[in-house]
Amino acid sequence: MDPINLLFLVNLIVLFSASFGSAKGSLKSGISSVVQRPVTWLQKTPPNILALVTLLQIAGVFGFAVHASFISEEYLVPRVILLLLYFLFSWLQVLAVKNLGTNYSQDIVILKGHQLVKKGLYRFLNHPQYLFQLLADLTAGLVLASYPVLFITLFISLPVLVLRAKAENRLLAGYFRN
Structure with a gap:
């Protein structure tokens, strides 16, 4: 296995364990303490799309649907830089969830x-x-x-998450009127 892909996979596994506590807390809060929950397709569709992207990332680690010529010595430096950016962005995402504390929910x-x-x-x-x-x-x-990861992220995840963010903003603006 390509060493960069191996490092990517290790980070993904560590991310899962780092996010587990927040996800578990989100499930508990989803059951008992909801004040408002709009009925919209944006509740479940975006998390399912992101789960698909994660599965495709795992498949990509093992060489499924990848541009094989990019996984070569010639592109080592750009791939290392991109890997470091991936580490940064993925851990900033975990930090964003942690910043929400008990306000975090997957819904x-x-x-x-x-x-x-x-x-x-x-x-x-x-x-x-x-x-x-x-x-x-x-x-x-x-x-x-x-x-597949690039296509789904750019053409499906991006617009869907923008719509979801707007829906969250409307809900929060209605609740916190000032």
Whole structure:
């Protein structure tokens, strides 16, 4: 296996374990403490698309649907730079989730005791979780030279996450009127 792909896979495994606590907390909060939950296709479709992208990244690590000539010595330096950017973006995405604390949910919801988060990455960016998710997926597609990852990220994930961010903004604006 290509060493860059191996490092990518190790990071992906560590990311799963780092995100597990937030996901578990999100499931608990989704069951008991929801104040508002709009009915929209944007609740479940974006997470399913992102799960598909993750599966395609794993497939790309093992050489499925990749541009094989990019996985060569000639492109080592650009791939290392892209891998480092992927590490940065993926861990900034984890940090964005951690910054949300108990307000984090995989759904578009208002939870009991919900607070508007203005700390950490949210001081500077409106939806850092989505931004860094997209940047991580794009750099992953480039590192792995995976056409499916790049295509789905650019033409499906990007517009869907923009729509989801707008839906979240509407919900938050309605709840926190000032």
